[in-house]
Amino acid sequence: MAPNVKSAKKVFVFLGKSVFSLLETMIFTLIPKPRKSVAGEIVLITGAGSGLGRLLALKFARLGAVLVLWxxxxxxxxETCNMARDAGATRAYAYTCDCGRKEEVYRVADQVKKEVGDISILINNAGIVTGKRFLDCPDELIEKAFDVNFKAHLWTYKAFLPAMIANSHGHLVCISSSAGLFGVNGLADYCASKFAGYGFAESIFFELFAQKINGIKTTIVCPFFINTGMFEGCTTGCPSLLPILEPEYVVRKIVDAILQEKVYLCIPKFIYILMVLKSILPTKLILLIGDYVGAFHFMDGFVGKKKN
Structure with a gap:
């Protein structure tokens, strides 16, 4: 085939696929995408002992999933495990695991594979926040933030992704944060770890696509700050646009995104607008907007709390 004809063919294929993707997006914006069933799926949730992780476990229990709780x-x-069984989980297993320690992740992962089976939905939810300005934050806390908020994702993917690829079936869920999209004064280590988690999950999504590995879905979640106790003392400058989120609402949105196999989920929707504005507006104007809505800073009363 002549180079010019081949090049023209590639352009037409690209344009055709682009138009199809845009039409599909428009249709599913107007009509909710059908939700898949997770009954019988083996769902692993890290940081399941409280907060968002516990609520996710209860939600998946009611949907008939098999739960593996770390x-x-x-x-x-x-306690979460018992609550999940009471909520209707067919099977639920609790494993004590420090997700920030590679050797422990691998050891418990091997135990899970032997006792429960291959994980089909992996939800990396565990996280910690120090709540200290960078120069006031001890080195060991910075390292711990990266170990739990980012590196744990590396080790869980290494442990469970091969079986998903072999089975051509799986779903990878990264609970990142709006702080994984925008820098926040007073949260340098937390933002860096969440940026890393977001970038890693997105890169694996593209890597699987480039290798034509089908059947494995990805969902990356970036919520604004949630009222779970991790961000006690945090306030927002504009509650109508960026409210402190209630965990039950966030969990409902996350589970819907997983069931509809959405790749990206930002909560609230105003974060999508901020991402566009950040890309096109002058820096000084972005700072003024961020200061007004409270998107890029915390009040001094904020006290970070660990969660894993």
Missing amino acids: DINKEGNE
């Missing part, structure tokens, strides 16, 4: 807090995790 948390460093043994008592809280076992």
